[in-house]
Amino acid sequence: MKANFIxxxxxxxRSVAASIIPMFFAVHTVAQTTSVASVTCNIVTPIALxxxxxxxxxxxxxxxxxxxxxxxxxxxxxxxxxxGGVTFPATTGVVSPASFNVIGQPxxxxxxxxxxxxxxxxxxxxxxxxxxxxxxxxxTGTLDATGTxxxxxxxxxxxxxxxxxxxxxxxxxxxxxxxxx
Numbered sequence: 004m005k006a007n008f009i010x011x012x013x014x015x016x017r018s019v020a021a022s023i024i025p026m027f028f029a030v031h032t033v034a035q036t037t038s039v040a041s042v043t044c045n046i047v048t049p050i051a052l053x054x055x056x057x058x059x060x061x062x063x064x065x066x067x068x069x070x071x072x073x074x075x076x077x078x079x080x081x082x083x084x085x086x087g088g089v090t091f092p093a094t095t096g097v098v099s100p101a102s103f104n105v106i107g108q109p110x111x112x113x114x115x116x117x118x119x120x121x122x123x124x125x126x127x128x129x130x131x132x133x134x135x136x137x138x139x140x141x142x143t144g145t146l147d148a149t150g151t152x153x154x155x156x157x158x159x160x161x162x163x164x165x166x167x168x169x170x171x172x173x174x175x176x177x178x179x180x181x182x183x184x
Contacts, residue, residue: 060075070088100155114142121134131171
């Protein structure tokens, strides 16, 4: 009986050892697993800016002794400012803010960057500074359901006392930039 008991104990030890050893190996083989992920991308319509109208302050009269400013808002309304040396004659000429079409992905918002200033020249030695650019919409805009938005840009024209008569232009244009937010 004692021999049977010892055989049973040895058999149990071997059975326990035989069942434990594969568990250690099984743990090591399950320690690594693999899964997969999809990769997707959505290409959106590139943002574009198309000028439709140039900025024009129209006809301006200036004092021989007093400087002033012509201030235009994005709607095209002009006001005078500065020292008061600027007036607007009854014959206004063409008055318009710069106008652009922003085109891109419907519903996307965009940031607007305006220039700090530029010089107008009469082609001779006479110049005027244009600065304080503003836009409508201001700072940011959102493209509508068709992917478009009108952008109007205006500024302040600084006129010296006794400014020489003539047609003043900015030969290089003024950069207006839009970027998706």
